[in-house]
Amino acid sequence: MTIFRPFNPSAGQRSDRTAGDRLRHRQKVREAIRNNIGDIIAEESIIGKDKHRIIKVPIRGIKEYRFVYGDNTPGVGQGGDGEPKPGDVVGQGKDGQGNQQAGDKPGVDYYETDVSLDEIIELMFEDLELPDLERKRLRQIEVERLFRQKGFRRKGIRVRLDKKRTARSRVKRKKATLKRHPMAATARFPFHKDDLRYHHTITDIRNESNAVVLCIMDTSGSMDRVKKYLARSFFFLLYQFICTRYQNVEIVFIAHHTEAFEVTEEEFFHKGESGGTFISSGYIKALEIIEARYHPALWNVYAFHCSDGDNFDSDNPAALKAAQELTKISNLFGYGEIKPLGSGYYGSTMIQFFSQIQEANFQTVQIQKKEDIWASFKTFLSKDRVREDAA
Amino acid sequence: MATSYTVEDLERWDERITKLVQRFGLDPYPQEFEICDHEDMLSYMVYSGMPAHYPHWSYGKNFEKLKTLYDYGVSGLPYEMVINSNPSIAYLMRDNSLALQVLTIAHVYGHNDFFKNNFTFKSTRAQYTIESFKSHANRVRHYVEDPSIGLEKVEALLDAAHALSLQCRRNLAIKKPSAEEELQLKLAETEPAADPFSTVHRRRERVEPDLKRVPLYPDEDLLLFIRDHNPQLAEWERDLLTTVHEQAQYFVPQIETKIMNEGWASFWHKKILESLDLPQELHLEFIVRHTQVLRPSPGSLNPYHVGMKVWEDIEKRWNNPSPEEIETFGPRKKNGMDKLFEVREVERDASFLRRYLTEELMRELNLFEYSNRGNEQVVTRVADKDNWRQIKDTLIQSVGTGTIPVIKVEDSDYKKDRTLLLKHFHDGRDLQLEYAEKTLRYVHQLWGHDVAMETVIEKNPTFLSFADDKLSIRKSA
Numbered sequence: 001m002t003i004f005r006p007f008n009p010s011a012g013q014r015s016d017r018t019a020g021d022r023l024r025h026r027q028k029v030r031e032a033i034r035n036n037i038g039d040i041i042a043e044e045s046i047i048g049k050d051k052h053r054i055i056k057v058p059i060r061g062i063k064e065y066r067f068v069y070g071d072n073t074p075g076v077g078q079g080g081d082g083e084p085k086p087g088d089v090v091g092q093g094k095d096g097q098g099n100q101q102a103g104d105k106p107g108v109d110y111y112e113t114d115v116s117l118d119e120i121i122e123l124m125f126e127d128l129e130l131p132d133l134e135r136k137r138l139r140q141i142e143v144e145r146l147f148r149q150k151g152f153r154r155k156g157i158r159v160r161l162d163k164k165r166t167a168r169s170r171v172k173r174k175k176a177t178l179k180r181h182p183m184a185a186t187a188r189f190p191f192h193k194d195d196l197r198y199h200h201t202i203t204d205i206r207n208e209s210n211a212v213v214l215c216i217m218d219t220s221g222s223m224d225r226v227k228k229y230l231a232r233s234f235f236f237l238l239y240q241f242i243c244t245r246y247q248n249v250e251i252v253f254i255a256h257h258t259e260a261f262e263v264t265e266e267e268f269f270h271k272g273e274s275g276g277t278f279i280s281s282g283y284i285k286a287l288e289i290i291e292a293r294y295h296p297a298l299w300n301v302y303a304f305h306c307s308d309g310d311n312f313d314s315d316n317p318a319a320l321k322a323a324q325e326l327t328k329i330s331n332l333f334g335y336g337e338i339k340p341l342g343s344g345y346y347g348s349t350m351i352q353f354f355s356q357i358q359e360a361n362f363q364t365v366q367i368q369k370k371e372d373i374w375a376s377f378k379t380f381l382s383k384d385r386v387r388e389d390a391a
Numbered sequence: 392m393a394t395s396y397t398v399e400d401l402e403r404w405d406e407r408i409t410k411l412v413q414r415f416g417l418d419p420y421p422q423e424f425e426i427c428d429h430e431d432m433l434s435y436m437v438y439s440g441m442p443a444h445y446p447h448w449s450y451g452k453n454f455e456k457l458k459t460l461y462d463y464g465v466s467g468l469p470y471e472m473v474i475n476s477n478p479s480i481a482y483l484m485r486d487n488s489l490a491l492q493v494l495t496i497a498h499v500y501g502h503n504d505f506f507k508n509n510f511t512f513k514s515t516r517a518q519y520t521i522e523s524f525k526s527h528a529n530r531v532r533h534y535v536e537d538p539s540i541g542l543e544k545v546e547a548l549l550d551a552a553h554a555l556s557l558q559c560r561r562n563l564a565i566k567k568p569s570a571e572e573e574l575q576l577k578l579a580e581t582e583p584a585a586d587p588f589s590t591v592h593r594r595r596e597r598v599e600p601d602l603k604r605v606p607l608y609p610d611e612d613l614l615l616f617i618r619d620h621n622p623q624l625a626e627w628e629r630d631l632l633t634t635v636h637e638q639a640q641y642f643v644p645q646i647e648t649k650i651m652n653e654g655w656a657s658f659w660h661k662k663i664l665e666s667l668d669l670p671q672e673l674h675l676e677f678i679v680r681h682t683q684v685l686r687p688s689p690g691s692l693n694p695y696h697v698g699m700k701v702w703e704d705i706e707k708r709w710n711n712p713s714p715e716e717i718e719t720f721g722p723r724k725k726n727g728m729d730k731l732f733e734v735r736e737v738e739r740d741a742s743f744l745r746r747y748l749t750e751e752l753m754r755e756l757n758l759f760e761y762s763n764r765g766n767e768q769v770v771t772r773v774a775d776k777d778n779w780r781q782i783k784d785t786l787i788q789s790v791g792t793g794t795i796p797v798i799k800v801e802d803s804d805y806k807k808d809r810t811l812l813l814k815h816f817h818d819g820r821d822l823q824l825e826y827a828e829k830t831l832r833y834v835h836q837l838w839g840h841d842v843a844m845e846t847v848i849e850k851n852p853t854f855l856s857f858a859d860d861k862l863s864i865r866k867s868a
């Protein structure tokens with residue numbers, strides 16, 4: 001006799017039997033992303049995207065490998081309405097669904113997953129393995145915020161008088177008095193000094209941390225699209241990193257060739273300029289902006305300059321001087337020289353030239369290809385220094 | 392969603408269906424149906440329908456994938472899921488309409504009959520299915536909880552074992568010779584055959600066999616071979632290798648008979664529903680659903696459609712053979728129905744298609760062969776006079792376990808340093824190298840020593856060896 005077991009809704013809610021395996025799978029995905037973080041952030045698609053954007057990330061390491069046949073494996077399919085003819089294209093290899101019905105086929109296991117950019121950034125900084133101490137090293141600024149009410153007092157200044165509470169305490173006192181002396185009911189019952197209640201206020205001290213990221217880029221004729229892309233990747237990482245560390249982050253874009261301008265993000269990355277290069281102009285502009293808007297006593301300054309190192313020789317001493325000044329007032333100042341592979345090596349002088357700067361918070365990195373970015377970034381951050389003068 | 396029928400309705404229909412099942416001569420196990428919702432169905436799908444199954448992250452991955460496809464409406468859920476056990480258990484989705492449930496119930500009896508009677512399933516021990524999956528689950532959980540083993544180790548072993556699980560013997564109706572029998576066989580082989588002209592012939596030299604070689608004959612059960620010949624494995628590791636192997640063996644018959652099995656169930660649900668005298672609105676819906684399931688899927692192969700077409704063709708050809716067929720094969724000794732039941736018992740996909748897929752049917756099914764050119768699949772042959780045989784061969788190669796490369800253990804002490812030598816029996820299809828490399832890494836992990844494999848790549852005999860954590864590839868002389 002056939003048995004029918006009816007649906008049991010409560011049992012359905014209870015047993016989420018795949019929960020454990022799903023959790024484990026997700027852990028593996030995270031692990032795989034973390035192991036490939038260098039490759040993933042080198043992918044163009046994630047650079048400069050909105051934080052909550054979901055992006056597709058190819059996952060290596062959690063495929064289920066088996067012995068399978070390769071590309072020279074013919075298959076058999078069924079034609080649709082028309083007659084198939086030799087030479088017709090019937091599908092896309094690999095990614096195409098192929099034999100969807102035959103679920104028993106091992107098939108080639110292509111896999112990508114959706115993660116939010118936020119999650120990737122979090123993983124990136126887990127990968128950096130910065131100890132929590134790091135956060136304390138960052139400069140914090142005490143800001144006295146507005147006064148806040150807290151409790152009541154019997155003494156105070158007139159403006160803080162709480163009329164309602166004062167009236168209430170008078171009523172209380174009157175009731176108590178009437179119990180003892182009923183005769184007093186008809187007498188006048190004025191406010192007494194004891195009835196008065198005042199707001200108590202305290203000053204609220206909060207640690208506010210501000211940071212400004214100064215992105216300085218050489219937009220001279222020699223900076224082509226690839227170089228700008230590499231620079232952009234680096235700025236993106238820097239900005240994201242600073243955002244995780246400070247509550248209030250501002251970003252300033254400075255483009256320079258022989259002159260420097262403060263520009264918008266759009267212009268910064270997309271507008272091509274031409275002409276020669278005076279690196280000092282960018283630095284001087286940065287110093288001006290810092291002086292005008294971001295006083296180092298209140299702001300943590302992070303500055304990074306990307307260039308291909310092609311500076312006019314006559315400008316070098318001025319650049320060095322400005323760089324030293326900038327190093328003095330910033331938490332971290334970096335110079336990244338972008339030399340894509342095969343771009344020819346013109347004996348860049350800037351990295352060597354800047355080696356005269358001895359300060360620990362000055363760092364030079366060289367970026368040749370996109371895989372270098374992550375490594376350079378890590379080196380760069382290792383120099384973030386403690387500022388003694390911070391409160 | 393409200394269901395417009397009750398369990399009693401289903402029981403009434405089932406009663407009528409089982410009467411027909413008996414009348415048609417189908418011989419199923421007792422049947423149990425469980426009504427579930429779509430979440431349950433997805434879970435059953437990833438665990439092959441088993442009520443208990445050991446945990447592994449790959450099932451979670453599969454679930455996410457199925458659920459995404461389902462949520463985005465890329466693919467629906469199967470109407471039914473039935474497992475090969477005695478009694479057979481099938482799941483019905485409660486949101487399905489009554490017509491669909493009736494169709495599914497009939498379809499399930501087709502599968503059930505096939506499980507019970509097809510020769511490939513004889514090795515699956517259907518009466519113990521549920522218990523053995525449950526006991527596997529308990530043992531794996533036990534190892535995971537054991538503080539001296541733990542999740543990481545169990546997972547690493549299962550990852551490796553899963554990679555090799557289908558590298559096992561395919562035809563389980565053929566008995567595997569024991570070590571003793573193999574030895575006798577090897578000795579007998581070396582004896583020269585009796586020569587009636589021994590007086591004039593020179594006496595043939597007897598070549599001493601290499602009896603020290605392990606294995607004596609190439610061994611296809613990779614997991615079992617490693618289990619039995621790697622003394623470094625712990626008891627729990629051996630147990631897990633056995634578990635994974637046994638589960639793979641349980642599913643081999645289903646891989647081997649996908650087209651036959653789906654075709655058989657579709658053939659019978661059609662016959663049963665046509666004899667049920669369905670009320671008109673149920674009948675209309677049945678026709679719609681039936682056509683959806685049996686619709687050829689252009690560009691690929693719908694096993695339901697191809698299978699059912701072949702079964703119908705057999706019935707037709709044995710009931711009303713054409714004059715040419717009578718001339719070629721002589722008068723039929725069996726009628727269509729008897730022939731169907733015989734075929735259902737003794738064939739699997741490869742032999743089924745080889746024997747019963749005719750040239751005419753191939754043309755009717757509009758079959759073609761394609762191969763990969765760059766990133767596209769391009770039609771190379773269509774089923775015309777000159778090419779249909781070639782297409783059929785390709786088809787037979789790509790059904791059942793034909794999709795899994797044949798790889799056997801040749802030697803466990805190659806180069807006398809315990810290198811495990813595998814051989815890929817190349818049939819024109821090369822291995823996917825990235826996957827081969829990663830899988831060899833797993834073999835290496837389980838074997839504990841170097842691993843090498845003979846294969847053919849782009850027509851060149853090639854020797855892959857996995858040592859010092861990397862793969863080296865060289866052409867053999």
